[in-house]
Amino acid sequence: MRTELSTRLGVEHAIFGFTPFPAVAAAITRAGGFGVLGAVRYGAAEDLARDLDWMERHTGGLPYGLDVVMPARQVEGVTEADIEGMIPEGHRRFVADTLSAHGVPELAEGEASGWRITGWLEKVARSQLDVAFDYPVKLLANALGSPPADVVDRAHHHGTLVAALAGSARHARRHQEAGLDVVVAQGYEAGGHTGEIATMVLTPEVVDAVDPLPVLAAGGIGSGEQIAAGLALGAQGVWLGSVWLTTEEAELHSAALTRKLLAAGSGDTVRSRALTGKPARQLRTAWTDAWEDPDGPDPLPMPLQGLLVAEAVSRIQKYEVEPLLGTPVGQIVGRMTTTRSVQAVVDDLTRGFERAIDRINRIAGRA
Amino acid sequence: MRTELSTRLGVEHAIFGFTPFPAVAAAITRAGGFGVLGAVRYGAAEDLARDLDWMERHTGGLPYGLDVVMPARQVEGVTEADIEGMIPEGHRRFVADTLSAHGVPELAEGEASGWRITGWLEKVARSQLDVAFDYPVKLLANALGSPPADVVDRAHHHGTLVAALAGSARHARRHQEAGLDVVVAQGYEAGGHTGEIATMVLTPEVVDAVDPLPVLAAGGIGSGEQIAAGLALGAQGVWLGSVWLTTEEAELHSAALTRKLLAAGSGDTVRSRALTGKPARQLRTAWTDAWEDPDGPDPLPMPLQGLLVAEAVSRIQKYEVEPLLGTPVGQIVGRMTTTRSVQAVVDDLTRGFERAIDRINRIAGRA
Incomplete structure (x- = not known):
């Protein structure tokens, strides 16, 4: 399951796994996907540093990312x-x-x-970034609009790609104008913040809106068949969050x-x-x-x-x-419906993906 | 684009087009899809007979269907x-x-x-069926739950498959228990009556719930890429309604x-x-x-x-x-965004489908 973006990031499967748990993020990366650690729950930068140290020891040099919540505009003081x-x-x-x-x-x-979401405070998010750029974070994702211009520059200077979530083509175009590298099109059916447009409609709209930027399809994806669907819609990868919550590694x-x-x-x-x-x-x-x-x-x-x-x-x-x-x-x-290891989930996703490709090729008369 | 169901119905493409307009339904069928005429707006059975006569003259023996709105339970009198x-x-x-x-x-x-929806009245719907069974209607779809048991029997006696729309796996199982042949899984993003579950999630749920009954994916489908996605999710065909509204043939x-x-x-x-x-x-x-x-x-x-x-x-x-x-x-x-003929829309759908298959095969390393 290889796209231009997954090749660029050096991952085997174009499966991006968002999770607040370092053990899950590392396991996704080890399984050949791209683990993205959510930072919003880290109040203190030291805690994030401790967990990124741990990630480093448990990903064996394979790539991973970090997700922050940084509003582009913030009222001063x-x-x-x-x-x-x-x-x-x-x-x-x-x-x-x-x-x-x-x-x-x-x-x-x-x-x-x-449970105190302080990561959305610009001060906190910036202290997290000071830490993050000490690590080989390959993708920095922002959950709340485009990050500020200086953060995008800093990331690019470090060789880090910048992504942001979008619930509409309009949001996505704003990300492109802000110089971002990847757009995560997050559909109505997704967990967390979502708009009204479902993944089936949103993904191709965003793909067209920001072409040639790579788009990840998010929302409603938890099986290999759904991955095949997301990629058929023009995405260069899929972004999964919910499915990891019931894995053995989830804390x-x-x-x-x-x-x-x-x-x-x-x-x-x-x-x-x-x-x-x-x-x-x-x-x-x-x-x-x-x-x-x-x-x-x-x-x-x-x-x-x-x-x-x-x-x-x-x-x-x-x-x-x-x-x-x-x-x-x-x-x-x-x-x-069952608790499984992250590796078992990824195996299931890739097997289901291959089955879906077999089936659709039969339908298309190509098998 | 051939599935078990499309082969059984004798259509070239597993594209089911729902429309209230006979000219659109006939054009979908002539283009190699399966036109389904919505009957809910017909108050008088004679009007439906007149339009089915017209359909017969304009489909050249190719198959088409009829969509009624018949509640399974109705208060007597x-x-x-x-x-x-x-x-x-x-x-x-x-x-x-x-x-x-x-x-x-x-x-x-x-x-x-x-604009007077009387087709939902059992009396009216039954008079429509009396007419419909004089024509070679290959599929009878019901928009509002399973049709009554005697209607299902009558359809089967005439060699007509019976379908119904479902917004959840529970609805779909009820259709299966009622002896229906096809379930249309209609996602949140669809036009008309919909539930809360988006197509990306609903389709595979319904496919699993009623296996081995064939399922059509509905909701959010208006391009070949979206058709590929719907079929990747396990559907045996796609059900499109909105996309025909702006065709040249739409009245x-x-x-x-x-x-x-x-x-x-x-x-x-x-x-x-x-x-x-x-x-x-x-x-x-x-x-x-x-x-x-x-x-x-x-x-x-x-x-x-x-x-x-x-x-x-x-x-x-x-x-x-x-x-x-x-x-x-x-x-x-x-x-x-443009007015086109039904044939042009179908051509676009099938070309887009082939493109999506090419692309996903490259991603899967099979090209």
Whole structure:
């Protein structure tokens, strides 16, 4: 499964695996794919350095990437405390009431909220980049628009390709104008932040919009047949995130959440602003339902919502309060029914891809 | 482009084209695809007979199908007048106010509403079937669940295959249990009634759920690359509806609507209950916006909403009131940018398919 882009990056399979877990990212790379470590959860740059050290020791010189969340525009001098101050009291009360309705215990005195997305703060993202460029990161992906121009320049200077996610052809063209090298076309069915356009429609639109830039198809891809479909749509590779969540290497640290993921069907996700303030596909839970309730408040815009719910999410995760427990995940969650190693998943993907090619060649009268 | 199903039906390309226009259906069949005529707009059985006569004269013995809207369960003895009586006065007022806000003229005294979906009434659908079985209809598709058991038996007795649309694996299994021969897996991005699951995820789920029944992929398919993707996902054919709306043979009878379709992007559709009471993807218009307004009433359940808005839709269409003018159409509307003949569209689809096969074989190292 070789495209111009996969050849350029030196990977065997044009399978890009996004994951917040270093053990998963390294295993994807070792299996012949391209592991991309999500950095948004790293508050401290030292933690990222520690995990990139680990990645170095466990990828044997094979290529991998890093995914950051860096807004292109950021208001100067705004601190996290300023943003906290913009959260309405009624919203805080709604969160407290929802948690207490489900009997979610408080964190211990002085215990920090573990789930705290600070990576989107430009200061944090930049300190992550200072670390990242000490490592042979081959691809830097940005989840939230094009990165600032100086970051693109710096990456190119280091020989690092820059990618960004796009939910529309318009977004994709903006990335091209910003000098990016790769566009990840992320369809409606994907986990995490998504637009309304489904992968089947979005991929070829983006391919045409940014030609000759390489495009990765993302959203709804968790099998070799789906990889074949994504590549048939003109992509130079596929970008998979959800499918790794139930691998043996994933450090979800929650048996209850793993159980929920393995049991969920393709109809059990919802595109909700409840987690970050922007529409993100995730497991449908009592938490997302609470934010859909017309009698409750609307979620706040990003970044307010993420700050508002950070402690709540930590408490829900820590105490594994099952009805509220969720995670970003795409519609392919319906196909995630067993726990397997990353290697087994990749083997399955490549075998399924070959089967799909055999079948479509028979249909095309070429077998 | 040959599958077991296309061979069984005797068509050259496994391309199934759904359309309300006999001239389009016949042209699809003549171009080597399988034209499926939508019957829901035919009130009188004689009108359907006249158009099927026409189809017979213009398909030269090549196969075609018919699409009806027949609910499996229907309440006995309920008349259209009974249903009209269930429409709240406030809803009628809201429709009248929305029309007058846009200056939509009244129909002339005694002029019947042209847009009147009566095909969903069991009585009407059955009278259509009485006509249909006088013609060599090779496939009978039902847009609303499995048809009643006696209809399935009757079709099989006539050597007609029976298909039905499904938006989930659960729906699809119900069709299989009802003895149907083909399932059309209709994804979220499709025009008309759709569920939440995108084609990329839905198709393989349905293929697995009803194996060995043949599945057609529907939703987001308007190019040869998308056909290759749908077939890679395990489908035995593709089902296209939107792409024919802007062909030369389409009888939209509205230059304004054609213009809107040609100008619309993939983000200009919305899944709304405003037209029939069930979520159906359509052009986003001031009409669908009015029904999204939180201060307005919610759309009524099917079939009430369809009856409520029938005259309004006729008036909007007759007077071509541009802001309100819409039609069911899928997200691929963004790719419908020129008016071409059906033959030119089919040529483009098959050429694009061959190109996609070439490309994917190169990626798979088989070229």
